[in-house]
Amino acid sequence: MSVFVIAYYSLLLGASCLAAYFNKRSAFLLLFSLTLVSFVLGIIGGVSALRIVAILAGLLGLSAMVSYAFREFLIAIASKNLAKELRTAPLTAAFGMFVIFTVAVAGIFAPLIAPYGEAQVITSAFAPADENMLLGADQLGRDIFSRLVFGARNTVALALAGTVMAFILGALAGLMAATSGGWFDQFLARTSDVIMSIPSLIFALLMLSIFGGDLANDTTSFWLLSGFIGVTGLLLVSAIAERSMISWVIGLAILAGAAAVFGGFMLVIFNPSEIILILVVAVIYSPRVFRLTRAVAGNVVVMDYIEAAKLRGERRWYLIRREILPNSTAPLIAEFGLEFCFVFLLIAGLSFLGLGIQPPTADWGSMVRENATLISFGDITPLIPAAAIALLTVAVNFVVDWMLYRSSGLKV
Amino acid sequence: MIKSKDVLLKIRDLKIQGYSDETWIDIIKGVDLTLHRGEVMGLIGESGAGKSTIGAACMGYARDGTRISNGSIEFDGMELTTASEGERRMLRGSRIAYVAQSAAASFNPAHKIIDQHTEAPLQYRLKKRVEAQEDAMQLYEKLRLPNPTEIGFRYPHQVSGGQLQRAMTAMAMSCRPDLIIFDEPTTALDVTTQIEVLAAIRDIVDEYNTAAIYITHDLAVVAQMADTIKVLLKGREVEEAPTKEMLDNPQEEYTKSLWAVRSFQSPQRHRPKDGVPLISVRNVDASYTGGAKVLDDVSFDIYEGMTVAVVGESGSGKSTTARVITGLLPPSKGEVLFKGKPFPPSYKDRTKDQLRQCQMIYQMADTALNPKVKISEIIGRPAAFYSGLKGVALKNRVDELLDLIELEPSQYYNRYPPELSGGQKQRIGIARALAAEPTFIVCDEVTSALDQLVAEGILRLLDRLQNELGLAYMFITHDLATVRSIADEVVVMQHGKVVEQGPKDEMFTPPHHPYTDLLLSSVPEMDPNWLTTLLEERGIDNVGDAAAARIDPNDPKVSNANA
Numbered sequence: 001m002s003v004f005v006i007a008y009y010s011l012l013l014g015a016s017c018l019a020a021y022f023n024k025r026s027a028f029l030l031l032f033s034l035t036l037v038s039f040v041l042g043i044i045g046g047v048s049a050l051r052i053v054a055i056l057a058g059l060l061g062l063s064a065m066v067s068y069a070f071r072e073f074l075i076a077i078a079s080k081n082l083a084k085e086l087r088t089a090p091l092t093a094a095f096g097m098f099v100i101f102t103v104a105v106a107g108i109f110a111p112l113i114a115p116y117g118e119a120q121v122i123t124s125a126f127a128p129a130d131e132n133m134l135l136g137a138d139q140l141g142r143d144i145f146s147r148l149v150f151g152a153r154n155t156v157a158l159a160l161a162g163t164v165m166a167f168i169l170g171a172l173a174g175l176m177a178a179t180s181g182g183w184f185d186q187f188l189a190r191t192s193d194v195i196m197s198i199p200s201l202i203f204a205l206l207m208l209s210i211f212g213g214d215l216a217n218d219t220t221s222f223w224l225l226s227g228f229i230g231v232t233g234l235l236l237v238s239a240i241a242e243r244s245m246i247s248w249v250i251g252l253a254i255l256a257g258a259a260a261v262f263g264g265f266m267l268v269i270f271n272p273s274e275i276i277l278i279l280v281v282a283v284i285y286s287p288r289v290f291r292l293t294r295a296v297a298g299n300v301v302v303m304d305y306i307e308a309a310k311l312r313g314e315r316r317w318y319l320i321r322r323e324i325l326p327n328s329t330a331p332l333i334a335e336f337g338l339e340f341c342f343v344f345l346l347i348a349g350l351s352f353l354g355l356g357i358q359p360p361t362a363d364w365g366s367m368v369r370e371n372a373t374l375i376s377f378g379d380i381t382p383l384i385p386a387a388a389i390a391l392l393t394v395a396v397n398f399v400v401d402w403m404l405y406r407s408s409g410l411k412v
Numbered sequence: 413m414i415k416s417k418d419v420l421l422k423i424r425d426l427k428i429q430g431y432s433d434e435t436w437i438d439i440i441k442g443v444d445l446t447l448h449r450g451e452v453m454g455l456i457g458e459s460g461a462g463k464s465t466i467g468a469a470c471m472g473y474a475r476d477g478t479r480i481s482n483g484s485i486e487f488d489g490m491e492l493t494t495a496s497e498g499e500r501r502m503l504r505g506s507r508i509a510y511v512a513q514s515a516a517a518s519f520n521p522a523h524k525i526i527d528q529h530t531e532a533p534l535q536y537r538l539k540k541r542v543e544a545q546e547d548a549m550q551l552y553e554k555l556r557l558p559n560p561t562e563i564g565f566r567y568p569h570q571v572s573g574g575q576l577q578r579a580m581t582a583m584a585m586s587c588r589p590d591l592i593i594f595d596e597p598t599t600a601l602d603v604t605t606q607i608e609v610l611a612a613i614r615d616i617v618d619e620y621n622t623a624a625i626y627i628t629h630d631l632a633v634v635a636q637m638a639d640t641i642k643v644l645l646k647g648r649e650v651e652e653a654p655t656k657e658m659l660d661n662p663q664e665e666y667t668k669s670l671w672a673v674r675s676f677q678s679p680q681r682h683r684p685k686d687g688v689p690l691i692s693v694r695n696v697d698a699s700y701t702g703g704a705k706v707l708d709d710v711s712f713d714i715y716e717g718m719t720v721a722v723v724g725e726s727g728s729g730k731s732t733t734a735r736v737i738t739g740l741l742p743p744s745k746g747e748v749l750f751k752g753k754p755f756p757p758s759y760k761d762r763t764k765d766q767l768r769q770c771q772m773i774y775q776m777a778d779t780a781l782n783p784k785v786k787i788s789e790i791i792g793r794p795a796a797f798y799s800g801l802k803g804v805a806l807k808n809r810v811d812e813l814l815d816l817i818e819l820e821p822s823q824y825y826n827r828y829p830p831e832l833s834g835g836q837k838q839r840i841g842i843a844r845a846l847a848a849e850p851t852f853i854v855c856d857e858v859t860s861a862l863d864q865l866v867a868e869g870i871l872r873l874l875d876r877l878q879n880e881l882g883l884a885y886m887f888i889t890h891d892l893a894t895v896r897s898i899a900d901e902v903v904v905m906q907h908g909k910v911v912e913q914g915p916k917d918e919m920f921t922p923p924h925h926p927y928t929d930l931l932l933s934s935v936p937e938m939d940p941n942w943l944t945t946l947l948e949e950r951g952i953d954n955v956g957d958a959a960a961a962r963i964d965p966n967d968p969k970v971s972n973a974n975a
Contacts, residue, residue: 304780308844311738311759312794313767326784 005042008050012038067094070101089402096398103392107153114146119360126374126381136381139370144381147362148388155351155363156392158274159344161266162281165228166343167336170286172235174293175320178301189294192287200284204346207280208355212273221272222263224279229259240317273358277350281343292335296328330406337400341393348389364389420488420590420623421447421470427482428465428474428647439465439478441647449590450621454638454655456628456670458863459834461644463627467593470625471508472500488590505532509584513596515576519568525576526564529583538587551582554619555612574605578612585616591623598633602725602890603934610636610936611947629863631670632936635659636943643667655940669865671938676868678875680916681718681900688752689713690884691737691770691852696746698736706732707743708908716851717878719885721899721916723892723931729908730888734854737886738772768798771845775857777837781829787814787840788825794847813843817873835866842873852884859894871898892935896920904928 012035019028034053041049071094075083089097106113115132116122120142127137135144173192177185195203211220233255241247266275300306301324309323350356351365359366364385371382428440440462447453455463465478472492474480485492487508492500504510512518520528530544539547545564552560555578568576577597584592597613598606614637617624626637634641634655641658643650643666651664662668691714698707707729714720722730735741737748739759748755750769756762774780781790788810795801795809811821817839829837838858845853855874859867875898877883889895895902895916902919904912904927912925924932933950936942 303782304774304776305782307740308772308774308780311740311767311770311772312797312848313759313762313764314797322785322789323782327782 002047004054005047005050008054009035009038063095064091067091067098070094070098085406088406092398093402096395096402099391099395100399103152103156103395106149107156110149110153114143114149116143116146118142118147118150118362120146126379135384138367138381139373144367144384147367148364148385150362151364151367151385151388154357154361155344155347155365158270158278158357159281159340159347161270162278162347163285163336163340163343165232165278165282166285166339167289167332169228169232169235169282170289171293171332172232172239173286174290175297175324176235176239176316177290177294178297179316179319179324185294188290192290195283195287196291200346201349203284204280204350205353205355207283208277208350211276211280212355216273216276218267218272221275221279222267225263225266225275226259228279228282229262230255233259239320240315242316277347277356281346284346285339285343289332289335289339293328293332296331297324300324300327330403334400334404337396337403341396341400344393344396345389418449419446420449420451421445422486423466423470423483424486425483426466426469426480426485428462428469428478429481430478436479436481438481439647440469442483443644443647443649445470445642447591447623447625449623451640452617452624452626452638454626454628454634454641455644456631456634456641457644457650458629458865460646462647463629463644464595466644467510467595467625467627470591470593471504471510473504505589506536506538506587507589508591508593509587509589511577511580511584511592511594511597514600515580515597516568516573518580519576521568524565524567525571525579525583529564529579529586532583532587536587544586548582548586551585551616552579554616555579555582556608557582572605574601574609577601577609581609581613581616585620585622588620589622591625592617594624594626594628596628599628599630603892603936604725604930606633606936607934607943607946610943613637614943630936631864632938632942635938635940636936643670659938659940676871676897678719678871678898682915683715683718683901687715689749690716690751691886692749692752693733693737694746694749696733696736696743696748698732698741698743700741705744706908707736709746710905710908710910711746712903712910712913714852714884714886716884717882718900719878719887719898720901720903721887721889721895722903722905723889723895724905725890725931727907728905730890730905731856732908733905734772734856734886734888738770738854764798768848769850770852770854771848771850772854772856773838773841773845773858776861777829777834777841780841781837781844783828783830785828786825787827787829787832790829790840791843791847794844798848809847813847816846816877817843819843833866834862835869838862838866838870839873842870842877846877846881850883852886854886854888856888857890858887860889860891867894874898892932904931 012031016028016031016035019031038050038053041053045052068091071086071089071091074094074097075086078086121140122143123133123137123141125137125139125141127133127141129136133143133145135148138144138147173188177188211224237248237251237255241251266278270278306319306323309319347356348363348365348368351363352369354366354369356365357363359370367385368382368389371385374381375383423443423445426440426443426445427438429436430439431437443462443466445453445466455466457463465475468475469480469485470487472480472485472487472495480493483493487503490499490503492503519525526545526548529548530539530541533539533544533547534541538544548564549560552563557563557575557578563571563575563579571579581592581594581597594613598609601609610633616622624637626634628634638655640652640654642652643658643664645666650666651658651662653663658667659671662671693710693712696707696710697705699705710729710733712720722733724730732741736743737755739755739757739762742757747757750766755766759767788807791813792801792806792810795813796806799809801809810825814821814824819836819839824832824836824840829840832840841858858874859870862870871894874885878885885898887894887899899916901915902913903910904919904925906927911927912919919928920932922929933946939945
């Protein structure tokens with residue numbers, strides 16, 4: 001019996017006795033059942049099994065402490081109203097925010113944080129971790145840690161851009177459908193049904209094989225991007241201009257200018273194949289956003305205050321902007337978080353299949369694929385980027401859960 | 413009938429707290445209540461007085477977000493506050509039953525009525541299914557439901573509101589409980605239907621010597637039902653006394669003010685001798701897409717500065733008429749004239765000025781005000797929209813409007829609708845209509861969701877505004893007391909037709925159209941013997957729907973109205 005084992009059991013037993021003495025029922029049940037399980041584990045797995053339990057518990061405790069401190073930190077620096085909201089956040093949400101914050105910092109300051117370049121070969125293939133390389137090297141001898149940091153930038157930026165565009169298109173179409181009804185609503189709804197009826201991964205594969213390869217050049221992606229913005233903009237212009245001819249002309253002129261500027265801007269940030277990937281994601285995911293927005297807005301549109309505004313002679317754009325949107329932001333924000341996770345996983349999945357982000361650009365999904373062979377040698381290297389994907393997805397979902405809970409108006 | 417005097421329910425110093433803004437606040441601040449077997453106690457008070465909370469507490473139940481923090485609830489010798497959840501659950505349904513305000517929302521739409529009825533007796537193993545069904549039919553018969561052997565096998569949506577409310581009372585009776593809690597069982601019903609339900613409830617409670625707690629805000633109703641009345645205000649008891657004593661001789665100021673509520677009466681105005689009506693509805697037919705005719709040849713005039721009350725039970729086409737006038741539902745035949753000129757049938761074709769002339773105040777202030785928009789914008793928007801006011805001028809106008817509706821501008825300017833009480837919200841709705849500077853306002857059941865004292869305040873406000881601003885009102889209501897106090901002219905509607913119209917004084921003096929007569933005589937009065945007398949006069953089977961169906965089409969008054 002080592003000192004560790006004695007300390008382990010005495011700590012557990014002491015804590016459970018204290019919990020029982022102070023009538024903390026749930027804490028007592030948890031601690032004591034852990035003690036009982038530990039007896040069995042100790043017999044079967046020996047000291048090492050107990051050590052793993054202790055490490056896991058320690059990790060859990062540490063992340064709880066980090067989350068708590070991070071939440072208090074946010075409350076301390078936030079404005080009064082925001083602080084009141086943040087106080088309702090459970091620890092899981094705080095943990096999620098902390099992870100998102102870390103990933104965001106890693107992505108934005110990637111060149112400063114990463115010790116090596118993302119395509120820089122520094123050692124032999126599959127070199128183990130040493131003092132130079134925190135997590136070892138990949139199949140070409142590139143530093144895994146540096147690639148993880150750069151991957152945060154590429155994958156997340158792409159997913160974020162795709163989700164934002166899907167949201168703008170879907171939400172706008174949903175709001176228009178809910179406010180106008182009739183054939184326009186039917187047309188949009190059936191179109192979205194058609195897109196949704198095709199399995200998303202297969203649809204993405206199809207689109208990427210059409211527009212990948214030779215077509216993935218600056219001109220094609222610029223026109224595709226302009227087309228997408230054109231459709232979105234048309235919805236916006238028709239919402240604002242309605243029946244006035246002059247507004248249409250002015251709106252279309254502004255739209256054309258905005259589309260060109262935005263297209264050029266996107267080309268500077270992303271390369272052509274990435275833009276096509278973003279567009280594919282936006283087209284696949286906008287129908288889901290459309291359906292949710294239409295349903296949420298549909299419930300608002302039948303309210304008496306909308307009728308009052310219509311009777312006042314308000315334009316549709318005022319209805320959407322001032323009456324409907326404030327009442328549907330909560331579910332839309334929650335949906336944004338969820339969709340972001342799905343888009344993120346889709347891009348990681350496409351990269352894993354070799355259709356997403358092209359090498360040598362670092363990306364979490366393709367990192368898993370490139371190092372996949374290593375798993376048969378019992379090395380955990382390919383699991384590290386996979387764990388990064390899982391961690392960010394879980395983190396976003398924690399935050400979304402909290403928002404969903406708040407927007408559903410459930411009491412504690 | 414002799415009522416045994418054992419105490420059934422004893423509540424002492426009950427305190428209930430509700431959770432809001434991260435703290436627990438007292439909702440019920442120490443209420444005592446003693447109920448004997450077979451006794452019916454009426455709980456009255458405004459909304460927020462804690463009536464329903466006490467009603468739920470009688471079952472040892474605290475709603476979500478509330479907790480019983482102090483006091484004892486003793487039901488037939490059993491202490492409910494310390495009893496386990498299982499023990500309390502054994503009482504509910506079998507010994508204490510509950511009848512909710514909206515039967516339509518409380519029945520499960522997916523199951524037949526009788527299956528829901530027999531659920532409790534089967535659950536408690538009191539009866540076998542067939543026995544329980546037979547018993548249900550007997551109860552339906554006692555409650556005078558049509559086709560008692562068959563009605564239970566329908567789904568809730570196939571039965572009318574008043575019948576559903578009686579079926580719910582029958583369901584509460586299914587285990588022959590010692591205590592039934594009625595939470596506003598007739599508030600959502602029309603006066604004509606209300607009578608049927610009241611009579612049925614009273615008889616059945618008498619017959620089985622069940623104790624009951626009857627929660628309502630309608631004094632006249634409680635006067636018919638209760639042996640004793642307890643008045644509540646903001647979670648405290650004001651006074652308690654036997655019904656007769658309470659009605660004749662209230663002790664407390666607050667109770668007296670409740671009794672005095674129906675005193676407000678606006679002097680009646682008369683039509684100008686010659687002049688063009690402000691709004692004139694001419695031979696209007698209307699129907700919703702693909703449906704049957706909802707309005708059939710409706711015509712009436714509204715003159716400037718006058719109030720026309722449109723009366724009728726639900727489904728009689730009152731609100732549809734309003735929708736036709738405002739242009740939300742273009743009529744299929746006929747037209748609406750504004751100052752002698754035709755109004756475009758759809759609001760989409762009306763000019764800004766035409767839209768401005770005709771404003772609307774809604775029944776449910778909760779859904780009529782956007783909860784996410786500040787009061788200043790709700791009221792300011794029409795002023796900015798129609799008159800183009802901006803900046804300081806707009807703020808002054810909003811302040812002026814808030815003053816007009818008797819709310820302190822600085823306090824309300826930056827608040828949101830959910831922070832206000834029902835009456836305050838309704839005032840904001842009025843201010844929004846006034847902000848457009850209209851000449852004509854449609855008031856759609858503006859007071860029916862409010863307590864009497866608050867409703868009275870709103871009526872006074874509307875009357876004052878009418879005198880100051882020369883507004884014309886179309887006042888849609890099913891409450892004849894409201895008509896008495898504010899209307900100048902009355903239009904009675906039934907099944908989408910105008911059955912009678914004329915100045916108020918004529919309308920309230922006989923001879924009436926039989927339907928008007930039915931409506932008038934169905935309004936509960938303060939006299940505790942009113943229901944008994946009425947049932948004796950009319951006969952037990954000649955109230956409500958049955959009576960409406962019996963109106964003789966050949967009656968001279970009827971044929972006059974149709975001619």
